Every structure is written in C-alpha cells, then in structure tokens.
Amino acid sequence: MTQPSHPPSDPLARIFAYRTIDLRDRFPQPLESFREALECLQSDRSYMAAMSGEIIAYLRGGYALTIPDEFFICRSGEIDATLVPPEENDTVCAKVEVWLREMLTRPDVDTTKGVPAEERPYSLDQLLAQCDPQAPIPDELNAWQDMPDVGREILEAPTETDIWQAAERLFESQEGAKRWMTSPEISLQGRTPVDVMVEDPQLVYDLIMRLEHGVYT
Incomplete structure (x- = not known):
C-alpha cells in the first residue's frame, strides 16, 4: 500500500493498530481502538494486568507509542495497583x-518519517506474523508445550488441587x-487462603503466583 506523502489531517489517522500486552502475552492480535485494547486488559482472560499491562499504539512508518499506564492503572503506594473499572472507560x-493528539502533533517528534524494517521493534509485519497460523512455532512455545503440568499456567479456573x-x-x-493456607493473609483482607479458596479460587491461585514470582502486594 502506498503511504500518503503528507500526514493526514487527523493526527489519530496515523495510528493503524493497537496492541495489549499482559504478563502472559495473551493478546497478540492487532486491535482497532484503544478502547478494545483497554477492554482486553479488563477481561477475565488477562493475566495480572494491573502489574504488567501495556497498551501500544502502532503508527505508519514503523513508529510506536507506548501509552502511559497511569491512564488505566491506579496505584496506591509502591506495590498496590488496580485497573480502572469499566465504568470509567469513557473518561480514560x-x-x-x-x-x-498531543504526541502526534509535537514538532520535536517526526512520526511521519519512514523507518527501515530492521529498526522497527513494533512493525505491522511482526504483529501479523504472530497471528499467522502458518508461521513456524517458536522454540519457546515448543518447550512450553512439552513441559509437565507442574509450573504451567492453568488456563481454566484452578481447582483446589491446583491451589494446594x-x-x-x-x-x-x-x-x-x-x-500458609490456614493463616490470615493481609492480601486477602485478613482471611485465610483456605476460606477464600471456596469463594474465589482464582484469587488465591493468583496470589500464590505473585508470591512465587516475587510480585508482592
């Protein structure tokens, strides 16, 4: 496709895709709007989005803008973080x-100049390659598929056995x-993990994963 010689009148028209990134990189597909990207982070499918969520806007020519997470992640203190609730999405x-618009019209940032493909960390070709069903399977994914169940991500709601x-x-x-399971836990508002597990097993499992990976709340 031939790119226009002049930037479009609407600065936002320079953006051709957005992408959501969470800790497990569960959203490789290009998205049409920031709202869609935000809703991905807010979905049940995202993994620890408040700790690792990113949204990137991809521009024609190979440039990319990482949207500051302060727009959609609320922090209280150095380690406590939550995503904005869906009812605030319009404001966000x-x-x-x-x-x-401000970033795309800043005179000190030329986002219309083409960038060589080898210098593009977030090119559209790289995005689409991740979605190509015919693309070769990376060695990392092959290794993950060959792993035993211990240590692998549980894609469905964890069972009590998974948690134990x-x-x-x-x-x-x-x-x-x-x-630990029978002791009050500050992160669970003073309740014991074994009690919370009955109502919300995912919450207890995610807490264990955070502790295991050194992400404390």
Whole structure:
C-alpha cells in the first residue's frame, strides 16, 4: 500500500493498530481502538494486568507509542495497583485521545518519517506474523508445550488441587503449604487462603503466583 506523502489531517489517522500486552502475552492480535485494547486488559482472560499491562499504539512508518499506564492503572503506594473499572472507560479513552493528539502533533517528534524494517521493534509485519497460523512455532512455545503440568499456567479456573499443589511448590512442603493456607493473609483482607479458596479460587491461585514470582502486594 502506498503511504500518503503528507500526514493526514487527523493526527489519530496515523495510528493503524493497537496492541495489549499482559504478563502472559495473551493478546497478540492487532486491535482497532484503544478502547478494545483497554477492554482486553479488563477481561477475565488477562493475566495480572494491573502489574504488567501495556497498551501500544502502532503508527505508519514503523513508529510506536507506548501509552502511559497511569491512564488505566491506579496505584496506591509502591506495590498496590488496580485497573480502572469499566465504568470509567469513557473518561480514560477521552484522556488518552488528548494525549495521543498531543504526541502526534509535537514538532520535536517526526512520526511521519519512514523507518527501515530492521529498526522497527513494533512493525505491522511482526504483529501479523504472530497471528499467522502458518508461521513456524517458536522454540519457546515448543518447550512450553512439552513441559509437565507442574509450573504451567492453568488456563481454566484452578481447582483446589491446583491451589494446594501450587502452595506446596511455593513453600516446598505440605506442612508449609498447610500453615500458609490456614493463616490470615493481609492480601486477602485478613482471611485465610483456605476460606477464600471456596469463594474465589482464582484469587488465591493468583496470589500464590505473585508470591512465587516475587510480585508482592
């Protein structure tokens, strides 16, 4: 496709796609709008989005703008973070649009100049390659598929067995896991993990994963 010789009248028209990134990189597909990208982070499919969520706007010519996460992640203190609730999406989208227009019209940033493909960290070709069903499977993915179940991500809601196994792996013993599971936990508002597990197993499992990977809340 031939690119126009002059930038379009609307600065936002320079953006051809958005992408959502979470800790497990579950959203490789290009998205048409920032709102769609934000809704991906807010969806049940995202993984620890408040800790690792990113939204990137891809521009013609190979440039990319990483949208500041302060627009959609609320932080209290150094480690506590939550995503903005869906009812605030209209406000967030409006603020991000203002920020994008400002960035795309800054005289000190030339976002219309073409960039060689080898210098494009976020090119459209790279995006589409991730979605190509005929693309070769990376070695990392092959290795992940060959792994035993221990340590692999649980894609569906974790069972009590999954949680106990994860706790035993974290504390390296049944005794340590039992002690933690039956002790009040600050991150669970003073409730014990074994009690919370009955109502919200995913919450307890995610907490164990954060502890295992050193992401404390």
